[in-house]
Amino acid sequence: MATVIPNCGTYLVEAYATGAAPTNAFKLDFSALDSAAVLGGAKWYDISQYIQNISIFRGRQNVFREQSVTPGRASFKIYDPNFYFSVVNTASPYWNATDGRLSIAVSTPVRISRNGEYLFYGQITTYDQNIMQPNYATVDVTCSDEIQVMNNIKLNAQTTTQQSYGDRVNAVLDSANILKGAGERSISTGVSTIGAVSIEDGAALRDYLLRIQNCEYGRMFMSRSGTFTAQARVQAEITNPLVTLSDTGTGVPYQTFDIANS
Amino acid sequence: MPDYTIGIAERIASLPDSFATSNSVNRNYFQETTQSVVNTVNVAIAPSAPTTLDPTPQTTYATATDSTSIDTFGVSETPIVITLLATVADAGALAQYLLRANPAYWFSSLRVQLNSLSDANKSIIANLEIGTQIAVTKTFPAGVVPSTVTEYLFVEGLDHEITVDQHTVTIYTGPATTYLAFILDTSTLDDSTYGLG
Numbered sequence: 388m389a390t391v392i393p394n395c396g397t398y399l400v401e402a403y404a405t406g407a408a409p410t411n412a413f414k415l416d417f418s419a420l421d422s423a424a425v426l427g428g429a430k431w432y433d434i435s436q437y438i439q440n441i442s443i444f445r446g447r448q449n450v451f452r453e454q455s456v457t458p459g460r461a462s463f464k465i466y467d468p469n470f471y472f473s474v475v476n477t478a479s480p481y482w483n484a485t486d487g488r489l490s491i492a493v494s495t496p497v498r499i500s501r502n503g504e505y506l507f508y509g510q511i512t513t514y515d516q517n518i519m520q521p522n523y524a525t526v527d528v529t530c531s532d533e534i535q536v537m538n539n540i541k542l543n544a545q546t547t548t549q550q551s552y553g554d555r556v557n558a559v560l561d562s563a564n565i566l567k568g569a570g571e572r573s574i575s576t577g578v579s580t581i582g583a584v585s586i587e588d589g590a591a592l593r594d595y596l597l598r599i600q601n602c603e604y605g606r607m608f609m610s611r612s613g614t615f616t617a618q619a620r621v622q623a624e625i626t627n628p629l630v631t632l633s634d635t636g637t638g639v640p641y642q643t644f645d646i647a648n649s
Numbered sequence: 650m651p652d653y654t655i656g657i658a659e660r661i662a663s664l665p666d667s668f669a670t671s672n673s674v675n676r677n678y679f680q681e682t683t684q685s686v687v688n689t690v691n692v693a694i695a696p697s698a699p700t701t702l703d704p705t706p707q708t709t710y711a712t713a714t715d716s717t718s719i720d721t722f723g724v725s726e727t728p729i730v731i732t733l734l735a736t737v738a739d740a741g742a743l744a745q746y747l748l749r750a751n752p753a754y755w756f757s758s759l760r761v762q763l764n765s766l767s768d769a770n771k772s773i774i775a776n777l778e779i780g781t782q783i784a785v786t787k788t789f790p791a792g793v794v795p796s797t798v799t800e801y802l803f804v805e806g807l808d809h810e811i812t813v814d815q816h817t818v819t820i821y822t823g824p825a826t827t828y829l830a831f832i833l834d835t836s837t838l839d840d841s842t843y844g845l846g
Contacts, residue, residue: 394764395816396771439813446779446806448758450823451749501816504776506809549735579743582695582735602732602739604746606805608779618780620746626801626827628784630773632759632820635788635797639761639770644785647757647822649685649749 390435396501400438400463401431402511403497404490405483431498432481432491437472439464441499443507445532446608451649456597456607458535461499461507465526467516472526474516497530498613508532508613532609533566537593540565544588552577552603556596556617563592566615573610574617577603685752688718689726692740692747695733711737713744718751755824756785756800763816774818779804782825801827 389399405428413424445459465472471479474489483490492514499507509532516526540563550558553576566572579602586595600607606618631638693710697703710729718725727747734740763771777783786799806821 392811392814392816395811396763396775398811441809441811443809443811444806446804446821448806448821450803450805501775502772504772506775555733579739580735581733584695584733585698598733601730602734602743604743606780610778611776611807616779621803621823621825623826623828624782626782626829628782628801629777630770631784631786631799632761633784633786635786638784638786639766639774641785642760642762642817643758644756644760644787645758646754648755649753649824 388433388436390438398435398441399433399498399500400435400441401498401500402434402481402491402495403429403431404481404495405429405485406432406481406490407479407484429490434465434491437465437467439466443499445507445611446606449647454597454600455605456534456593456600459507459509459532459609461497461509461530463499463528465528467524467526470524472516473524497528505612507611508609510536533613533615534593534607534609537563537565537596538591540592542586542588542590542592542595545586547581547583547586549583550581552579552581552599552605552619553617555581555599556607559586559592559595559599560615562586565592570614572615572617574615575605575619577605577617577619578622579603579620685749686718686722686725687727687747687749688715688722689713689724690744690747691727691729692734692744693729693731694735694737694740696731709737711741711744713741713748715748715750718748721751753824755802755822756787757802757820757822759785759820759822761818761820763818764814774820775809775816777804777807777818777820779807782827783820783822785822801825 389397391397411424418424441461441463443461447453447455447457467473470476471481472489472491473479476482479489481489481491493511495511497509497511498505507530509530511528512531512535513529514526516524518524542559542562545562547555547558553574556574557572560566560572581599581602596607603620605620608616610616632641634640690713691710693708696708697706699706708729708731732740732743734743761774763774766774781804782801783804784799784801786797788797802822803825804820805823808819810817
């Protein structure tokens with residue numbers, strides 16, 4: 388059940404898990420076709436009602452002092468009075484009897500949205516259950532986006548050809564066989580040309596992307612809806628701000644700000 | 650305008666292999682720095698593979714300098730950074746791009762609470778994406794000149810803090826260079842505030 392925060396919006400936290408088998412599971416040679424019986428398998432579970440305090444951070448705080456290609460992060464606390472999120476509760480609606488474990492765990496995909504617009508799309512990286520007195524549990528969950536996964540993907544040795552920044556990014560993602568679905572990439576051509584340098588065997592995908600990024604010095608990040616985005620280096624552009632933050636009474640008011648410097 | 654010079658193979662460095670592995674002399678990444686000024690930038694291109702006749706190929710690199718900044722602040726130089734760039738011209742363009750001739754300051758870490766905003770503005774702020782151009786206006790009390798400053802910035806980072814009763818977005822920004830669209834028979838000629846899209 389989505390959570391309404393007064394004067395802010397309707398928030399949804401979902402986890403993609405297998406969970407318990409449906410009570411009206413479709414059974415071959417038994418269930419009637421076109422009946423209400425459903426197939427099992429993973430689906431997005433709405434766990435919003437159990438969630439307390441969400442933090443999300445994507446991108447970087449200072450463009451001159453932090454590398455791009457940094458994983459986005461999210462964290463939240465699960466309030467669990469029923470032990471639905473316990474790693475030992477076989478009666479949990481999220482218990483996967485086939486695997487014999489809770490299906491919400493490390494590597495489970497998670498998405499967080501407000502009014503139907505995603506704020507974060509990633510997967511669980513740590514899952515720490517805490518048993519509290521008198522008798523309830525909380526779970527501290529942290530998540531990272533797909534860039535974190537790229538740390539663990541190793542490339543095979545391969546030769547390359549001279550390519551544009553965008554073409555090389557696409558080629559290396561193709562080589563790693565990831566993000567090949569519709570809308571999973573948004574990659575600009577860039578202004579730099581990458582040389583025909585061989586890729587060494589076992590090079591980490593994220594490290595290699597960082598090296599391409601260092602040629603362009605644009606931005607690489609996962610968008611709030613989970614699209615891998617590679618942008619060209621910042622160039623002068625026509626003045627066309629999406630929004631004006633202002634303390635003049637017009638525009639969007641801000642509470643505080645800092646002065647950043649290079 | 651800063652000076653722009655390209656020096657090729659002015660320094661020789663040993664490469665452990667053909668894949669431009671970093672060593673103590675040459676890196677293949679840019680060390681982010683707390684220095685406000687960088688007026689000499691060295692960017693190397695992808696090295697050729699070692700051969701029997703040339704087991705330690707030289708590093709070919711470009712240097713961009715800003716002599717005015719050097720005169721003012723002294724030399725602030727990056728090490729030679731080995732990139733995968735194809736040509737010295739590419740390396741020169743990147744080196745030029747990375748120059749920071751003068752300290753830059755801009756508005757950042759802007760905290761916005763969604764609670765008090767209109768529905769439309771709530772959605773705009775909540776749905777901001779990295780790379781979006783925004784404007785920030787700050788007014789100052791009497792006696793401060795100018796009394797109002799507006800900066801055009803890019804969103805570089807976003808932080809959401811969502812609790813049971815509020816949603817606060819902190820927007821981290823980076824400087825942007827913007828210009829107004831030149832309109833024929835309307836915009837002033839020879840005015841750098843106008844440009845072609």
